[in-house]
Amino acid sequence: MSRPTPRTISFAMRPGLRPMLFDDAAERRLATLGEVRTEVVADLADPAARDLLRTTDVLVTGWGCPPIVPGRGVTDRLQAVVHAAGTVKNHLPDEFWASGIAVSSAADANAVPVAEYTVAQILLANKQVDAMRAAYRAERTAADWNERFPAAGNYRRTVGVVGASRIGRRVLAHLAAFDLDLLLHDPYVDDAGARALGARRVGLDELFAASDVVTLHAPDLPETHHLADARRLALMRPGAVLVNTARGALVDTAALTDAVVAGRLRAVLDVTEPEVLPAGSPLYDHPDVVLTPHVAGSTGGELRRLGDAAVDEVESWVRTGTFRRPVLAETLAVTA
DSSP states (O other), X not given: OOOOOOOXXXXXXXXXXXXXXXXXXXXXHHHTTSEEEEEEEOOTTSHHHHHHHHTOSEEEEOTTOOOOOTTSSXXXXXXXXXXXXXXXXXXXXXXXXXXXXXXXXXXXXXXXXHHHHHHHHHHHHHHTHHHHHHHHHHHOSOOOHHHHOTTOSOTTEEEEEEOOSHHHHHHHHHHTTSSEEEEEEOTTOOHHHHHHTTOEEOOHHHHHHHOSEEEEOOXXXXXXXXXXXXXXXXXXXXXXXXXXXXXXXXXXXXXXXXXXXXXXXXXXXXXXXSSSOOTTOTTTTOTTEEEOSSOSSSOGGGHHHHHHHHHHHHHHXXXXXXXXXBOOGGXXXXXX
């Protein structure tokens, strides 16, 4: 498929998201690259939306973008899709990839805050800050905190990272600054690759058994479903911490809940299965659980990073016909 010089740039995402992603400076940059449409497509069943896409060369997508299927409101004129977020699996179905339309995403940009959140939670969990805070709040008096919490701290602790993904690699890079023993499990990384990332490659069971903190950064695939199941959770040290900022389906929620309620494990969960836990779940109020509503990724002002990354990719496509960070169909089976 030949690539004409892009003339129009359109948007497809949930209502209200565009101004959160693109500030005035980003919009001005886009305006130098082509005709930027003011409308935002949220529903491809809308005839007006289909008319818009028929004259679109580059489509910028975001959260809430409807599935894009060539032939259903999308014509051969569409040359590129630039996703101003992470995974494209939610809006680019299997049949899309035969179209030859180029795709890019801001997954690298979105990895930055997830890694920051993860590292902060790991350090605070090892320090046992939540337990100390609760005790101090309840007692409101001086205490020998070293005697009360002899295992607290990060010195010579072992952190096991499951998955050398974009985020997993960033987590390892950040943790290299601390006096920690870093373990890595990833079926696509060998011993030398793990050493280059500052970690020691181990089997998955060994990682769960040897770590004070296990942090998950694997994609949601059939082979990773309930990777942290009852058997592996039972391998973890008493008082160890499971951190999940990846996908909820990696963890057997019932098994983890049992382990937490029994006082065996602690957890930091930004994602769960189901995505919103039942109202009666003990994990909401348990003192050994940090539970957040899928906010480790870009939130608030961090959305601007996603927008800027998307503008960079539109510019790269317009100027060179290539992306700096392309999404390739052949990698979808092993990525988030």
